[in-house]
Amino acid sequence: xxxxxxxxxxxxxxxxxxxxxxxxxxxxxxxxxxxxxxxxxxxxxxxxxxxxxxxxxxxxxxxxxxxxxxxxxxxxxxxxxxxxxxxxxxxxxxxxxxxxxxxxxxxxxxxxxxxxxxxxxxxxxxxxxxxxxxxxxxxxxxxxxxxxxxxxxxxxxxxxxxxxxxxxxxxxxxxxxxxxxxxxxxxxxxxxxxxxxxxxxxxxxxxxxxxxxxxxxxxxxxxxxxxxxxxxxxxxxxxxxxxxxxxxxxxxxxxxxxxxxxxxxxxxxxxxxxxxxxxxxxxxxxxxxxxxxxxxxxxxxxxxxxxxxxxxxxxxxxxxxxxxxxxxxxxxxxxxxxxxxxxxxxxxxxxxxxxxxxxxxxxxxxxxxxxxxxxxxxxxxxxxxx
Numbered sequence: 001x002x003x004x005x006x007x008x009x010x011x012x013x014x015x016x017x018x019x020x021x022x023x024x025x026x027x028x029x030x031x032x033x034x035x036x037x038x039x040x041x042x043x044x045x046x047x048x049x050x051x052x053x054x055x056x057x058x059x060x061x062x063x064x065x066x067x068x069x070x071x072x073x074x075x076x077x078x079x080x081x082x083x084x085x086x087x088x089x090x091x092x093x094x095x096x097x098x099x100x101x102x103x104x105x106x107x108x109x110x111x112x113x114x115x116x117x118x119x120x121x122x123x124x125x126x127x128x129x130x131x132x133x134x135x136x137x138x139x140x141x142x143x144x145x146x147x148x149x150x151x152x153x154x155x156x157x158x159x160x161x162x163x164x165x166x167x168x169x170x171x172x173x174x175x176x177x178x179x180x181x182x183x184x185x186x187x188x189x190x191x192x193x194x195x196x197x198x199x200x201x202x203x204x205x206x207x208x209x210x211x212x213x214x215x216x217x218x219x220x221x222x223x224x225x226x227x228x229x230x231x232x233x234x235x236x237x238x239x240x241x242x243x244x245x246x247x248x249x250x251x252x253x254x255x256x257x258x259x260x261x262x263x264x265x266x267x268x269x270x271x272x273x274x275x276x277x278x279x280x281x282x283x284x285x286x287x288x289x290x291x292x293x294x295x296x297x298x299x300x301x302x303x304x305x306x307x308x309x310x311x312x313x314x315x316x317x318x319x320x321x322x323x324x325x326x327x328x329x330x331x332x333x334x335x336x337x338x339x340x341x342x343x344x345x346x347x348x349x350x351x352x353x354x355x356x357x358x359x360x361x362x363x364x365x366x367x368x369x370x371x372x373x374x375x376x377x378x379x380x381x382x383x384x385x386x
Contacts, residue, residue, distance in 0.1 A: 009050050011043060019043045021050040036065065037154050049153075052080055065155050070114060071107035073155065074098050077146045087250060088235035097139045101126065111150060116160045119143050127167050140166060174331040174362060175323050182332055185324070188315035195311050196274045197295040197303070198329060203267035205333035205351050207231065208326035210257070212303050213249055214294040219271060224263045228252060228352065232302060247302040249291075257352040331362075338366040 009023030021038045038049040078098070082091055105122050106114060122143070126136050143161040150156050177185060182202065189195030197211045204211075209231040218227045233250025252258055263271070274294065282289055287300040297303050308326060316324045330351070337347055348359040 011046055011050065019046040021046045023050060023053055039152055066112065068111045068155065069108055070111050071103050073111050073150055074146055077149055081149055088233055092235050093138060094142050097142045101139045102143065112156055114160045119161045120164050123164055123166060133167055133169055136167060140164060175328045176335045177328065177332040181321050184319035184321060185315055188318045192311065192315060193277065195315055196270055198308065198312050198326065200267060200270055201326060201329040202333050203264055204261050205330050207330060208305060208308055210252065212295060212308065215292040216294055217292065219294065221268065224268060226261045226263055228257060228259050228261065247304065252352065254354050256354045259349060259352050261350055334363055335366050338363055
């Protein structure tokens with residue numbers, strides 16, 4: 001066991017290879033020491049937890065685990081387990097779930113007193129209030145993850161968020177533009193001269209955040225290739241764990257989001273035209289494109305996603321087409337590609353999906369026709385060989 005100074009706690013390795021630390025946090029009414037334990041997979045992880053607890057004690061912010069409320073625990077969980085480890089958008093979503101759905105119901109209840117029926121009621125009430133499956137799942141995940149960490153830290157013996165009943169997933173087929181609708185949308189986007197980035201989605205299948213974060217060094221006209229290596233992030237997390245609305249570069253949605261996409265002639269022409277228009281606009285306005293963005297606002301800044309939605313909405317209204325958002329353009333690209341015989345594995349890589357099953361699940365409406373076409377090609381090949 002590692003020796004530490006008075007009041008600094010102790011850290012040691014457990015027989016199973018994990019680490020733990022103990023610290024005195026006070027005394028019981030009969031004068032005995034009250035000890036707090038922390039567990040982790042590495043010495044560094046345990047050290048960080050111990051240091052945070054010592055800082056709280058020194059600042060008189062330490063909360064006795066036996067008196068800790070769920071709200072107090074979630075504040076600690078967001079600060080120590082989320083702020084520095086998840087994307088800003090994920091942090092903001094977690095915070096919203098906690099503030100709007102969990103705290104109003106169970107925030108003041110002692111962590112140790114929460115039962116499974118209490119957490120289930122949060123889910124059941126959300127279903128009754130008409131919330132969608134996605135939002136309900138987000139709230140469930142926050143409860144599940146945070147309470148599991150509470151178990152790991154010895155604050156409770158078992159999680160009251162295990163085996164909760166969730167509403168069944170309502171699978172909805174992705175909206176896809178017909179060929180005729182696609183041509184109309186492109187026509188209306190070109191009339192505005194501000195929808196280049198939306199049209200590019202129809203040629204690359206990129207996500208809207210990836211398109212709005214493109215920089216000119218991501219475009220290789222010689223090799224006719226585009227690199228996806230970042231995405232537009234709307235929030236940043238400050239060192240104290242608080243959030244701030246500020247657009248900037250973030251990482252792609254997942255590891256598979258880092259990818260290269262071949263540029264078809266239509267995409268190359270669009271990008272070159274966009275480059276010329278951008279130069280002219282910035283010269284006239286006098287502003288600089290300091291982030292080297294492929295698509296920027298008249299002042300040279302990032303284009304807000306809400307602006308992109310409005311541009312597409314106006315174009316679709318003029319084309320008399322409804323039910324379209326930027327992700328519809330991504331789905332349309334993938335559908336056209338699969339219809340033209342692009343292999344599912346290649347489409348997975350172009351879209352940046354983590355698994356081929358995800359791609360297949362989303363585009364099941366295309367695959368039966370593709371399967372039939374492939375079998376007919378096989379038949380023709382057999383005829384030639386016979």
